[in-house]
Amino acid sequence: MNTKIKVGLIGFGRMGRFYLQEMLRSERWNISYVCDTNPHALELAKQLSPESKVTTNEQDVFDDDDVQAVVLCALADSRKRQIEKAIATGKHVIAEKPITDTIEKEWEIVEVAEKSTVFTTVNLYLRNAWYHNRILKFIEAGEIGELAIIRVCHLTPGLAPGEGHEHEGPSFHDCGMHYVDIARRYAQSEYKTVHAQAVRMWSYQDPWWLQCHGTFANGVVFDITQGHVYGQLSKDQTHNSYIDVIGTKGIARMTHDFVTATVELRGVTQTIREEKPFGGKNIDILCDLFADSILSGKRNPNLPTFRDSAIASAFAWECLADAARHEMPAIGNLQTLDEIIERRRTLTNGYGLLK
Numbered sequence: 033m034n035t036k037i038k039v040g041l042i043g044f045g046r047m048g049r050f051y052l053q054e055m056l057r058s059e060r061w062n063i064s065y066v067c068d069t070n071p072h073a074l075e076l077a078k079q080l081s082p083e084s085k086v087t088t089n090e091q092d093v094f095d096d097d098d099v100q101a102v103v104l105c106a107l108a109d110s111r112k113r114q115i116e117k118a119i120a121t122g123k124h125v126i127a128e129k130p131i132t133d134t135i136e137k138e139w140e141i142v143e144v145a146e147k148s149t150v151f152t153t154v155n156l157y158l159r160n161a162w163y164h165n166r167i168l169k170f171i172e173a174g175e176i177g178e179l180a181i182i183r184v185c186h187l188t189p190g191l192a193p194g195e196g197h198e199h200e201g202p203s204f205h206d207c208g209m210h211y212v213d214i215a216r217r218y219a220q221s222e223y224k225t226v227h228a229q230a231v232r233m234w235s236y237q238d239p240w241w242l243q244c245h246g247t248f249a250n251g252v253v254f255d256i257t258q259g260h261v262y263g264q265l266s267k268d269q270t271h272n273s274y275i276d277v278i279g280t281k282g283i284a285r286m287t288h289d290f291v292t293a294t295v296e297l298r299g300v301t302q303t304i305r306e307e308k309p310f311g312g313k314n315i316d317i318l319c320d321l322f323a324d325s326i327l328s329g330k331r332n333p334n335l336p337t338f339r340d341s342a343i344a345s346a347f348a349w350e351c352l353a354d355a356a357r358h359e360m361p362a363i364g365n366l367q368t369l370d371e372i373i374e375r376r377r378t379l380t381n382g383y384g385l386l387k
């Protein structure tokens with residue numbers, strides 16, 4: 033019996049290609065459709081997956097009763113409509129984040145999804161990262177005592193303003209919501225207070241760097257620093273990405289170079305250093321958990337929920353709003369931003385490049 037799950041991919045840009053690659057590799061999926069409004073993207077889809085039907089019309093995917101699941105990786109402005117169509121036609125949904133483009137619509141979608149019997153999940157990829165799950169287990173084992181402080185930093189020379197993702201919001205929302213979500217996962221509590229500071233780098237209208245700190249309801253404190261401002265014009269680019277978790281007795285931390293992640297654990301009974309492949313966006317893990325859920329009829333509890341995504345998205349927007357209420361300096365000029373965009377346009381290997 034053919035137990036491959038028939039799936040339609042909607043949105044065939046950078047993320048869509050990652051899903052195609054992992055789904056072809058896993059052999060658990062039959063990619064029935066690739067849909068993108070841009071015919072050039074579909075030319076590539078035909079080459080990479082000749083057996084899939086390609087279409088510029090998303091309705092073809094929703095109207096096909098054989099399609100069991102959809103992966104929604106176009107941009108946030110089309111996601112609400114697509115999620116609603118998927119749920120209405122009984123198709124399971126893997127959605128990219130954010131689940132849509134405004135907080136109000138996100139909560140509407142959470143409600144629709146939670147009432148539905150189809151499975152839904154969202155690619156909050158850090159939840160499937162081996163390094164975070166390793167640290168979480170160490171904390172659960174009591175090795176660092178009581179969790180007190182969560183420090184997260186993600187600075188890269190990545191997606192600059194004006195390069196795409198306009199519907200996903202400024203950097204702290206588009207990318208920062210992942211770090212907001214993972215800090216909440218560690219705290220196992222809801223955000224309570226926050227103070228945010230941002231800077232309008234290159235005098236762009238929106239801040240592209242933001243740092244916030246505050247508390248969770250259970251008293252755990254956090255700081256998050258995120259920005260795609262980290263030396264886009266440096267001759268040799270680099271980044272700075274880490275988590276630093278401090279307990280009453282020990283600590284746990286992680287850093288990575290996008291190839292290898294290194295976890296260092298200093299607990300009361302164990303000192304451990306582990307290095308393993310970074311794992312990228314962990315789409316293989318997400319797709320496997322989702323395939324298990326569909327085939328068993330039981331949703332895997334480790335799958336991130338739309339509610340998780342809406343909470344992270346709303347808090348990221350709240351941080352941006354808080355930063356706007358304080359002094360928010362503008363530094364540099366738009367000419368530098370033009371130089372950055374021009375340089376990134378011709379890069380073939382760089383941080384978060386869109387086509």
Ligand SMILES: NC(=O)c1ccc[n+]([C@@H]2O[C@H](COP(=O)([O-])OP(=O)(O)OC[C@H]3O[C@@H](n4cnc5c(N)ncnc54)[C@H](O)[C@@H]3O)[C@@H](O)[C@H]2O)c1
Nearest residue numbers: 043044045046047068069070105106107108110128129155
């Ligand atoms: N989870 C993560 O870590 C992560 C990382 C990067 C991007 N994302 C999210 O994934 C989504 C896609 O990002 P990307 O980097 O692949 O962008 P991208 O610009 O590379 O790709 C988007 C694609 O969607 C197509 N598209 C636009 N509107 C469409 C529509 N209505 N129907 C069908 N296709 C449509 C575009 O033609 C383009 O090919 C974004 O919402 C982004 O926030 C998530």
